[in-house]
Amino acid sequence: MNNFFKFILLFSIGLTIVSCSKSDSQTPLRDYTEQYTKDITNIETFLNTHYLVVEHHPGETEDLDVSYPLIDAGQTSIMNQLDYPIQTRLVTVKQNDVDITYKIYYLKLREGSGPDSKSPCNVDRVLTSYRGEYIYSSTETVGGTSVTTIKSTQFEELINPQSYFNLTGVIRGWSEIFPQFKTGTYVGNPDGTVTFDNFGAGVMFIPSGLAYFGGSTAGVPAYSPLIFSIKLYEVQRVDHDSDGIDSYLEDISSPDNPGVADGYVYSMEEGVVNPDDTDGDEKPDFLDTDDDGDFFTTASEIKNPITGQAYPFANIPTCGGTGNGKKNYLDPSCHGAN
Ligand SMILES: [Ca+2]
Ligand SMILES: [Ca+2]
Ligand SMILES: [Ca+2]
Ligand SMILES: [Ca+2]
Numbered sequence: 394m395n396n397f398f399k400f401i402l403l404f405s406i407g408l409t410i411v412s413c414s415k416s417d418s419q420t421p422l423r424d425y426t427e428q429y430t431k432d433i434t435n436i437e438t439f440l441n442t443h444y445l446v447v448e449h450h451p452g453e454t455e456d457l458d459v460s461y462p463l464i465d466a467g468q469t470s471i472m473n474q475l476d477y478p479i480q481t482r483l484v485t486v487k488q489n490d491v492d493i494t495y496k497i498y499y500l501k502l503r504e505g506s507g508p509d510s511k512s513p514c515n516v517d518r519v520l521t522s523y524r525g526e527y528i529y530s531s532t533e534t535v536g537g538t539s540v541t542t543i544k545s546t547q548f549e550e551l552i553n554p555q556s557y558f559n560l561t562g563v564i565r566g567w568s569e570i571f572p573q574f575k576t577g578t579y580v581g582n583p584d585g586t587v588t589f590d591n592f593g594a595g596v597m598f599i600p601s602g603l604a605y606f607g608g609s610t611a612g613v614p615a616y617s618p619l620i621f622s623i624k625l626y627e628v629q630r631v632d633h634d635s636d637g638i639d640s641y642l643e644d645i646s647s648p649d650n651p652g653v654a655d656g657y658v659y660s661m662e663e664g665v666v667n668p669d670d671t672d673g674d675e676k677p678d679f680l681d682t683d684d685d686g687d688f689f690t691t692a693s694e695i696k697n698p699i700t701g702q703a704y705p706f707a708n709i710p711t712c713g714g715t716g717n718g719k720k721n722y723l724d725p726s727c728h729g730a731n
Contacts, residue, residue, distance in 0.1 A: 422607040423616060425488040432600040432618045433496060437472070438543040439528050439620075440498060440598065444468035445477065447502055454522070454552055457502045457594040459622045461545065477502055484569050484603060487662055497566055498598040505575030505593025505625055512575045513628040514641035515568040515657045516679065518557040520627040525549040527617035528598075545620055548612040557629050566599030566619070572656040574625045593625040636682045636691035637703045638722070643678035645669055645723070671723050687725035694722035694729045 443461040450456045464470060472479055477500045485494045513519050526545040533540055560568040574593030581587055599619045609615040630639040640658055646668035647655030658679045661667040669677045672686030684691050695703045704710070712724040721727055 420607075425493055425602050425606075426491060428606070428616055429493055429495060429600050429602050432602070432616075435528055435530060435543050436498060436598045436600065436618050439545065440472040440479065441470045442543060443471055443545075445471050445474055445500070447477070452588060452590045454589075456590075457624065459502065459594075459596055461620070463542070463544075471500070480573075482569055482573070484565070486565070486602070488602065493602060495600050495603050497569055497600070497603065499570050499573065500596040501573065502594040502596065503591070504573075505577050506591050507576065507578035510575040510577060510591075511628050512573075512656055513560060513571050513625070514644055515572050516561050516633065516640050517631055518559050518629040519571055519625060520554050520557050520629070521571075521623050521625055522552050522554050523550070523621050523623045525613075526620040527613050528620060529614065529617065554626065557627075559631075564599065564605065564619075565603040566597055567621070567623075569603070570595070570597040571623070571625065574623070576625055576627055579626065589624070589626050594623065596620065596622045633679050634682050634691075636684070637695050638678075638684075638691060638706065640679040642706055643669065643684070645671065645678060672725070685723050685725040687728060689728040691722040695720075696729065698729065 439461075442464055444464050446460045446462060448455055448458045450458075461471060462468075469475075480499050480501065482497045482499065483494055484497060485492055487493075524547060526547045528543060528545050531542050531544050533542070558567070560571060574595055576593065577589060577591030579587050579589045597620070599621065601616045601618050604619045605613060605615070605617070607615045613619070630641060632639045634640075641656075644654040644656065644658045646652055647657070648659070648668050649655075651668065658669045658677055659667050660677055660680075661670075661675075663675065666673075667675070667677050669679065670681070671678055671684045672681070674681070674686055678684045682690050682692070692703070695709050697704050709720045709722065711718055711720055712727040721729060
């Protein structure tokens with residue numbers, strides 16, 4: 394980590410992306426399911442009635458700036474264009490005791506690449522520049538006829554980020570989509586600025602239930618679906634349970650592919666099996682200081698008995714001879730390096 398990043402870690406600024414849902418206590422919140430139906434209809438209408446403009450300026454701040462004009466002369470919609478095929482991620486959340494499966498549409502303008510390229514997991518911290526817009530419905534009278542158009546308006550832009558965002562402290566949509574991208578490269582300039590290149594860049598279209606929902610914040614009306622265009626500059630790992638294993642390495646499985654890490658660590662509701670909970674005690678590995686439930690802490694199990702220091706992650710021994718390939722701290726049949 395260079396000095397620039399050490400320096401900016403010292404700062405913490407409050408921006409509206411930080412999740413703070415404060416609703417008017419006089420008005421009951423709308424029904425989540427009904428609101429989602431409206432949101433996804435408006436998002437899909439937006440995607441079908443606007444087209445994508447992407448600017449290419451390699452090595453400059455403006456690289457992969459994006460805009461979404463209304464189709465007016467037969468352009469191909471965001472939904473149907475093939476330069477950056479639209480992708481979706483489904484996210485199920487229990488809200489007011491009802492499971493709602495949200496669809497987040499997103500575009501990968503560039504995944505991100507470089508010798509040290511890395512993806513954040515959903516609980517890491519990210520250095521990102523971004524632009525936020527909200528989607529709304531606008532009705533105008535044209536030639537005596539009432540015409541409704543789905544439009545978007547910018548509410549926030551951050552071009553030169555000075556601090557990291559904690560993906561556990563921002564809207565849910567961000568923590569779901571950032572892991573789909575990777576960092577690129579950067580160089581420090583003599584004037585103290587930093588030039589980023591080949592960074593991950595994309596656009597996400599987020600239903601209000603995974604954003605501010607009924608909270609109106611910093612120029613965003615309540616119940617607004619949001620559009621964020623993002624550029625991923627750097628990732629900072631977090632070890633939430635301080636057991637010596639960074640949280641992204643405590644991603645051991647995925648709901649669809651048992652045993653295959655997917656870039657997300659999961660916290661499940663009570664009674665729901667968590668793919669990232671080795672000992673099944675309902676504490677996910679990234680929050681569990683004894684991951685295999687053998688009463689030996691993970692921190693003690695990853696210590697090299699000769700040096701007394703933790704092994705580098707790649708060198709943590711597997712349980713001697715049992716042949717299941719699990720590292721010691723994930724296997725209750727052995728303890729530590731013995
Ligand atoms: Ca940990
Ligand atoms: Ca556990
Ligand atoms: Ca752990
Ligand atoms: Ca243990």
